[in-house]
Amino acid sequence: xxxxxxxxxxxxxxxxxxxxxxxxxxxxxxxxxxxxxxxxxxxxxxxxxxxxxxxxxxxxxxxxxxxxxxxxxxxxxxxxxxxxxxxxxxxxxxxxxxxxxxxxxxxxxxxxxxxxxxxxxxxxxxxxxxxxxxxxxxxxxxxxxxxxxxxxxxxxxxxxxxxxxxxxxxxxxxxxxxxxxxxxxxxxxxxxxxxxxxxxxxxxxxxxxxxxxxxxxxxxxxxxxxxxxxxxxxxxxxxxxxxxxxxxxxxxxxxxxxxxxxxxxxxxxxxxxxxxxxxxxxxxxxxxxxxxxxxxxxxxxxxxxxxxxxxxxxxxxxxxxxxxxxxxxxxxxxxxxxxxxxxxxxxxxxxxxxxxxxxxx
Amino acid sequence: xxxxxxxxxxxxxxxxxxxxxxxxxxxxxxxxxxxxxxxxxxxxxxxxxxxxxxxxxxxxxxxxxxxxxxxxxxxxxxxxxxxxxxxxxxxxxxxxxxxxxxxxxxxxxxxxxxxxxxxxxxxxxxxxxxxxxxxxxxxxxxxxxxxxxxxxxxxxxxxxxxxxxxxxxxxxxxxxxxxxxxxxxxxxxxxxxxxxxxxxxxxxxxxxxxxxxxxxxxxxxxxxxxxxxxxxxxxxxxxxxxxxxxxxxxxxxxxxxxxxxxxxxxxxxxxxxxxxxxxxxxxxxxxxxxxxxx
Numbered sequence: 001x002x003x004x005x006x007x008x009x010x011x012x013x014x015x016x017x018x019x020x021x022x023x024x025x026x027x028x029x030x031x032x033x034x035x036x037x038x039x040x041x042x043x044x045x046x047x048x049x050x051x052x053x054x055x056x057x058x059x060x061x062x063x064x065x066x067x068x069x070x071x072x073x074x075x076x077x078x079x080x081x082x083x084x085x086x087x088x089x090x091x092x093x094x095x096x097x098x099x100x101x102x103x104x105x106x107x108x109x110x111x112x113x114x115x116x117x118x119x120x121x122x123x124x125x126x127x128x129x130x131x132x133x134x135x136x137x138x139x140x141x142x143x144x145x146x147x148x149x150x151x152x153x154x155x156x157x158x159x160x161x162x163x164x165x166x167x168x169x170x171x172x173x174x175x176x177x178x179x180x181x182x183x184x185x186x187x188x189x190x191x192x193x194x195x196x197x198x199x200x201x202x203x204x205x206x207x208x209x210x211x212x213x214x215x216x217x218x219x220x221x222x223x224x225x226x227x228x229x230x231x232x233x234x235x236x237x238x239x240x241x242x243x244x245x246x247x248x249x250x251x252x253x254x255x256x257x258x259x260x261x262x263x264x265x266x267x268x269x270x271x272x273x274x275x276x277x278x279x280x281x282x283x284x285x286x287x288x289x290x291x292x293x294x295x296x297x298x299x300x301x302x303x304x305x306x307x308x309x310x311x312x313x314x315x316x317x318x319x320x321x322x323x324x325x326x327x328x329x330x331x332x333x334x335x336x337x338x339x340x341x342x343x344x345x346x347x348x349x350x351x352x353x354x355x356x357x358x359x360x361x
Numbered sequence: 362x363x364x365x366x367x368x369x370x371x372x373x374x375x376x377x378x379x380x381x382x383x384x385x386x387x388x389x390x391x392x393x394x395x396x397x398x399x400x401x402x403x404x405x406x407x408x409x410x411x412x413x414x415x416x417x418x419x420x421x422x423x424x425x426x427x428x429x430x431x432x433x434x435x436x437x438x439x440x441x442x443x444x445x446x447x448x449x450x451x452x453x454x455x456x457x458x459x460x461x462x463x464x465x466x467x468x469x470x471x472x473x474x475x476x477x478x479x480x481x482x483x484x485x486x487x488x489x490x491x492x493x494x495x496x497x498x499x500x501x502x503x504x505x506x507x508x509x510x511x512x513x514x515x516x517x518x519x520x521x522x523x524x525x526x527x528x529x530x531x532x533x534x535x536x537x538x539x540x541x542x543x544x545x546x547x548x549x550x551x552x553x554x555x556x557x558x559x560x561x562x563x564x565x566x567x568x569x570x571x572x573x574x575x576x577x578x579x580x581x582x583x584x585x586x587x588x589x590x591x592x593x594x595x596x597x598x599x600x601x602x603x604x605x606x607x608x609x610x611x612x613x614x615x616x617x618x619x620x621x622x623x624x625x626x627x628x629x630x631x632x633x634x635x636x637x638x639x640x641x642x643x644x645x646x647x648x649x650x651x652x653x654x655x
Contacts (some may be wrong), residue, residue: 051544074547081548089542091563099550104559149545156549 001192002027003048004063009055010043017043018054019216027065028190030183032203035213036239041196042164044213048194049081049162050074061111062145064159077160079193084165088137094148095120095133101156123151126185140333143174150182154189161193167202175199179206200240204228212236234352237278244279244322246296279349286312286334287343287357295343298322300336312336314344406627411618422608422619429606432623434512438600439580442520446576449568450527455557457528458535459543472528475521479540483521484589487514510592515600518586523576530572534565545631567641578631582624 003025010018018040025031033041046052057186099116127147167175204224212219220232231237298314310331312324491508510513546556584602591598608617
């Protein structure tokens with residue numbers, strides 16, 4: 001079922017959590033709401049579920065499959081909601097937790113006891129916890145609990161699945177496993193899903209489309225590929241990965257550096273329209289001798305070699321730090337060591353002017 | 362200094378957070394003697410005095426018609442006030458812990474009022490409200506209803522004095538548990554009543570029971586407020602504590618202590634029940650995961 005959010009705003013006292021947000025979730029899609037804490041992503045999710053009520057506004061609306069659900073209370077919206085801290089009923093066994101939604105139905109639509117037992121059994125199998133039905137939540141690990149919470153939400157056959165930082169309370173290894181599992185599950189059941197996360201890696205890996213949020217607004221919507229490689233704003237660029245910012249002038253598509261790289265954004269200079277130029281670590285190269293073009297003289301400070309690429313941190317002459325990612329081949333070719341002098345050479349970078357951006361090659 | 366010199370003999374090794382045995386022993390001895398003097402000795406006195414003239418006299422004191430009527434009245438008062446305060450306490454806790462509304466802090470303060478006001482004063486309030494010369498006295502009289510110096514007054518005073526007990530126990534626990542489980546229940550299609558009955562209440566059941574036990578003990582033992590409104594009519598408006606007082610004032614010590622021993626027994630039962638329930642509360646609130654990541 002598709003979801004449409006139109007012109008939603010929400011404030012809590014003086015704090016504005018959402019400013020005029022509009023969004024469309026396609027049928028069967030897994031959409032990630034990505035942003036730092038306080039960006040409004042959880043509020044948006046809760047408004048979709050009905051757990052939170054948006055500010056009254058005649059032009060705002062929430063539609064499920066083209067039908068307005070703004071006036072429908074949570075329990076009639078047919079959404080499955082998965083909470084960050086699981087919110088399992090701890091006085092109930094795993095099986096009773098999963099069957100809860102079915103048992104609460106009015107008698108006319110309530111399945112029989114044996115039907116509920118069957119459905120619970122199937123869901124336990126789906127979440128790979130067969131034989132755990134009689135345990136209590138406190139006897140499960142975090143990852144198992146979150147799977148139970150997911151099964152409980154799926155048991156009522158919701159039209160929409162909403163996940164609020166579902167892996168936020170788990171450790172890195174379990175997160176990784178569950179993330180992959182969630183994506184496989186989604187490919188099996190194709191339930192329209194919205195996932196809130198502050199972990200860009202998680203969003204980019206799991207979602208069909210990513211909505212990047214910042215300061216109560218949507219910054220960009222796109223496929224993981226689009227938002228990562230074609231960010232529309234400096235915020236998206238910085239949030240979705242590491243970035244080096246430096247200052248220079250752009251004339252005829254060529255970068256003229258003003259200022260050595262820094263990883264932080266400087267106040268803009270006043271003279272002759274210098275601009276902040278953004279480059280990801282993999283868009284930079286290191287040379288031992290400056291052969292042609294521009295480069296920044298810097299000293300190698302630290303090396304991280306545990307991984308598929310070499311991550312090199314250099315310190316420019318003004319003290320700014322630059323991060324460069326090189327292929328291991330390139331790294332060994334350069335024979336870099338901490339303390340060695342080298343030049344950082346940009347291969348490409350981006351300049352943002354308002355919303356538009358220029359790609360420099 | 363060599364390493365062997367630094368080592369302390371195992372017997373003399375003292376953990377950093379432990380006091381010397383002298384301090385520990387004197388503290389323990391002090392608390393024990395205090396407990397014996399102020400709690401254990403009085404309890405023993407109650408039972409020895411009650412049985413001073415043998416079991417027959419003890420039994421006669423309890424089965425005396427006026428004593429028996431005091432016992433029945435106490436049971437009636439408890440039977441009304443404890444369920445009322447259970448319902449009130451649950452409703453107030455549910456409202457305070459799970460919802461935001463205007464005047465919430467005022468409500469919390471009001472719940473504590475009976476703790477802050479002297480029981481005698483709360484008794485007087487009811488006399489001033491419902492006594493024959495009180496605000497509603499004439500109106501009640503016109504309907505032929507008597508509240509003060511009658512059973513309804515005793516019930517009212519007891520309800521007032523004991524109403525913080527359940528709420529006070531349940532509110533902190535409910536607040537600590539937050540509203541996430543209730544929200545989960547709502548998204549699963551449960552209505553408000555189902556959410557309360559199947560999710561909220563089971564989560565606080567031990568605290569509720571604990572509150573009921575305390576409420577019950579206080580309702581049985583309440584003296585001050587009840588004393589003001591009851592009028593001490595033998596066989597009619599006397600509860601157990603009031604009856605004990607009357608017997609004592611009449612120098613009928615064996616009967617006084619015999620009836621008092623019932624309250625003392627109740628106290629002992631309450632203590633045992635309270636300890637058992639406390640253990641369950643502790644167990645059910647230590648919810649933090651014994652995490653074994655899979």
